[in-house]
Amino acid sequence: MRYGLFTSEHDALRDSVRSFVAKELIPNADDWERASEFPREVFARTGELGLFGMKFPPDVGGSGPDLVADAVVIEELTSCGSGGVAASLGAHKDLACLYLFNFGSPEQHRRWLVPALAGEIIGALGITEPDAGSDVASLRTTARRDGDDWIINGSKMFITNGAWADFVVVAAKTDPDATHEGITLFVVESDAPGFEARRIPTLGWRTSQTGEISFADVRVHDDCRIGDEGSGFLAIMRNFAWERVAMALAQVASAQHSYEVARAYAHDRHVFGRPVAKFQVWRHRFADMAARIEASRALTYHALRRFIGDDNPIRESAMAKLHSSELAFQVADECMQIHGGYGYMTEFRAERVWRDARLGPIGGGTSEIMRELIGKSYGL
Numbered sequence: 303m304r305y306g307l308f309t310s311e312h313d314a315l316r317d318s319v320r321s322f323v324a325k326e327l328i329p330n331a332d333d334w335e336r337a338s339e340f341p342r343e344v345f346a347r348t349g350e351l352g353l354f355g356m357k358f359p360p361d362v363g364g365s366g367p368d369l370v371a372d373a374v375v376i377e378e379l380t381s382c383g384s385g386g387v388a389a390s391l392g393a394h395k396d397l398a399c400l401y402l403f404n405f406g407s408p409e410q411h412r413r414w415l416v417p418a419l420a421g422e423i424i425g426a427l428g429i430t431e432p433d434a435g436s437d438v439a440s441l442r443t444t445a446r447r448d449g450d451d452w453i454i455n456g457s458k459m460f461i462t463n464g465a466w467a468d469f470v471v472v473a474a475k476t477d478p479d480a481t482h483e484g485i486t487l488f489v490v491e492s493d494a495p496g497f498e499a500r501r502i503p504t505l506g507w508r509t510s511q512t513g514e515i516s517f518a519d520v521r522v523h524d525d526c527r528i529g530d531e532g533s534g535f536l537a538i539m540r541n542f543a544w545e546r547v548a549m550a551l552a553q554v555a556s557a558q559h560s561y562e563v564a565r566a567y568a569h570d571r572h573v574f575g576r577p578v579a580k581f582q583v584w585r586h587r588f589a590d591m592a593a594r595i596e597a598s599r600a601l602t603y604h605a606l607r608r609f610i611g612d613d614n615p616i617r618e619s620a621m622a623k624l625h626s627s628e629l630a631f632q633v634a635d636e637c638m639q640i641h642g643g644y645g646y647m648t649e650f651r652a653e654r655v656w657r658d659a660r661l662g663p664i665g666g667g668t669s670e671i672m673r674e675l676i677g678k679s680y681g682l
């Protein structure tokens with residue numbers, strides 16, 4: 303069993319996801335990046351292949367629960383040549399669907415989770431707001447009771463899939479005077495009157511539909527409430543651990559991808575009569591990158607094992623997310639450096655991996671917040 307995690311079945315799954323990525327995603331990635339979008343059908347195809355359902359049981363349309371299989375899917379989709387495509391599929395599966403599964407009712411599973419895992423509808427998670435990111439408890443979107451309905455007002459910012467999602471899991475204050483204990487989760491469908499979404503252009507993840515969403519008296523029935531009133535903050539904190547493990551898996555795969563792009567160029571490019579790879583300074587830099595990637599992978603797999611152990615590994619998932627996301631950007635930066643001037647040109651993969659990797663230390667909890675969590679976990 304590789305790394306004490308991957309069985310021969312997981313290796314077979316890896317081969318089949320890799321083949322899907324090689325045949326159906328990589329050949330289109332450059333065109334999608336140029337257009338800054340990719341077709342919705344990619345969700346349907348990914349769902350058809352069962353790749354959203356690995357960590358969910360069959361009764362909701364999954365094939366698991368198998369978190370290691372889900373890790374395989376995350377790692378392989380990351381190499382699709384477009385960070386935005388991988389991020390969009392990931393936000394659907396690891397954010398929106400995970401909330402529905404963990405905290406939704408059987409009826410909510412039937413209504414949204416089953417079609418979402420089949421790739422028939424696209425989901426997003428809306429927590430961050432224009433004035434509340436790291437400090438989740440200070441969010442200002444409100445949901446006010448009106449008979450059997452709730453009236454939602456407010457806005458959400460930087461939401462992956464936000465500009466084209468069919469449904470959004472929204473965190474809102476049902477008790478505006480409370481802080482974290484006043485937060486409740488709702489499913490809001492994007493065709494509800496008063497729901498507006500606009501796409502926001504981004505540095506990297508260019509193909510992902512990052513959106514700003516506003517709610518103006520959006521009416522949802524109480525059957526759209528996920529969990530009890532006031533249970534939203536704990537749900538968010540609980541799901542963060544998997545989100546961070548998932549992000550770390552993607553960041554390690556992204557660092558590995560940047561490393562391979564850099565290595566291939568270093569062999570091809572000749573300066574002063576020899577390949578760049580043959581200069582000792584670059585040999586050592588490649589050695590450093592390889593060692594750090596392997597260390598980050600080990601830390602990430604450690605967090606994954608802790609997660610499978612039915613733990614809530616706050617410290618390990620924060621460590622893995624922090625280490626891997628900072629590393630992924632460092633390796634992408636080295637990848638750009640070894641390309642010299644070509645690295646700065648948009649025709650070369652180096653600038654795309656650099657742009658895409660810059661998001662890692664910001665999204666899903668910044669590096670500063672990860673350090674806070676780790677420090678506090680040691681009683682500091």
Ligand SMILES: Cc1cc2nc3c(=O)[nH]c(=O)nc-3n(C[C@H](O)[C@H](O)[C@H](O)COP(=O)(O)OP(=O)(O)OC[C@H]3O[C@@H](n4cnc5c(N)ncnc54)[C@H](O)[C@@H]3O)c2cc1C
Pocket residue numbers: 393397426427428429430433434435436437459460461462463504507512661664665666667668669670671674
């Ligand atoms: C491309 C993209 C996609 C995203 N997708 C989603 C999504 O799908 N759903 C969603 O809900 N959110 C999403 N986000 C939001 C993301 O999670 C937040 O941007 C992130 O958590 C940081 O919040 P903020 O941007 O408000 O920064 P702020 O919280 O305003 O932080 C600003 C700076 O202050 C630092 N800081 C904050 N608190 C502390 C502290 N206690 N100590 C030291 N430094 C601190 C931060 O590290 C940062 O450097 C996305 C963001 C991006 C850029």
